[in-house]
Amino acid sequence: MTSPPTSTRLLLHATRDYSTVNGIDSLDTPPTYTHFIKHYLEPNLPVLIGPALTTNWRARQQWVCPVTGKPNFDNLREQLCSNEPVHVPVADCQCKDFTDQKRSTMDLKGFLDEWEEHSQADKPSRMYLKDFHFVKTFPDYGAYETPDIFCDDWMNEFWTRRTDMDDDYRFVYCGGDGTFTPFHADVYRSYSWSANICGVKKWTLFPPNQEHLFQDKLHNTVYDIENVDPTLFPDFHKAKRFTIYQEPGYTLFVPSGWWHQVHNIGDTISINHNWCNGSNLDLLVESMTSDLKEVEREIEHLKDMMDQDEWIETCQKLLLLNSGWDWSTLWNMCSTVRERVKRQQLGEEVAVATAVGTVLKDGVDS
Structure with a gap:
């Protein structure tokens, strides 16, 4: 795979045409950076990439039980939970809070214990560990390496070098069966990539330029696409959408401005970056x-x-x-x-x- 250039030139696109998009590409072999730019980054189109992109990651090898394919809770506790509490952000998937879910913090060990208990009892989960700044919390752990095709990342280059704050857009997500992320478009209309470590994610993606179908008269947006009030959103059913199932090891590139909702099927762990460069500036x-x-x-x-x-x-x-x-x-x-x-x-x-x-x-x- 070729390495990305040191910068991406700014291309001010007159239009991006999504009317002819009939599906989401799936690639067994990771593309070269040149191919990725031409076919996905510049036209702002999603693509699902096979497990070869993540095979050698420590997270793929040590966070998953090779027999069951479920999270290796013992390894996760041993490697990530020390004597000092590790506070992580969690969302309550059964409690709506405006356009999001109610957020709180938990100790990582307590979250893993509760998650494992639900998993062993084969019960749906309620709490979803989301937006966990893993690299900031464990800077020397080395759970993964950013794939070459996603390395021209202006957002994380800037935010990780800032001297006035300590922040980034590199996250880990962990949740049991039934946890989900409500309908949204990514922060700042950035790109994102999401690599699935275990479990299956159901993605429903909507191409841009349909936002008028997602809003009610007060400009409130649909919260859950599986529970839409037709009296408030009478035209939502007209919106063009694509549904894919992301298997373990697969990585999804989500382009700028593509609204989406994500449901976890079984116990899932994923690694996600929000990012941008000259192609979506x-x-x-x-x-x-x-x-x-x-x-x-x-x-x-x-x-x-x-x-x-x-x-x-x-x-x-x-x-x-x-x-x-x-x-x-x-x-x-x-x-x-x-x-x-x-x-x-x-x-x-x-x-x-x-x-x-x-x-x-x-x-x-x-």
Whole structure:
């Protein structure tokens, strides 16, 4: 497999046509990066990739019982649970909280014990470990390696190098039979890849440009596609969709802006990254612009009370609170990549903290 280039050039697509999409490709052999860009990344189309991409991962070899194919709970406890509690985020799949599920934290050992108890009793699970920053929590463990075709990742390059916060978009998900993620599109309209370690995931994916079919009159979005009120969402049944079943070892590439819902069949563990690069930068900008317009509409009645600079600053602060980033964040991400590429081209080694610190200051000023 060829390695990705140091950056991906920005291509502002006039249109991406999903009207002729009739299914989701499945590849037994991992594609080259050139093939991946041409057929999936640039046209923004999903693809399911066979187990060869993940065969050598420690997670595939040690987190799964080779006889039953279920999670190896003893190994997971022994390797990940120390004397000190490891706090993990969990979602209650039976308790809706606005557009998401009710979130809380649990000790990892307690979660694994409860999960194993439900598994042995062959009972559906309620609690779903989601958005667990595994690499941050266990930086030296080496559960997996990011596949080459997903390595041109501007989001995690920037967030893992930031000096003003400690965050990333690299996650582990663990859940029993019946756990699920509600209907959504990924954060910032980023790409994502999801590698299944064990269990089966049922994915239902919806191509972009159908959002008007997902919303009611108040712009609320469908929560659970298997329980839709036709009086609130009378046109939802018209939405084009594709359903696939992701077997153990398989990796799914989810493109920008593809709404989806995921159900776990049996005990499942998966590894997921949200990411972006120049191929979907225009979609990220479009998403942020839409979020900003919504903020501006909400506080339009205050605009006459502010001068232009104060109005812009207020809108950006609210955008950051509501969406998790603002124009300064986007600028900083792109500038971080630009600085790294520039130094690579000059053959220079650069102190990461110094470079990112300078970029952050430049971004705030801009």
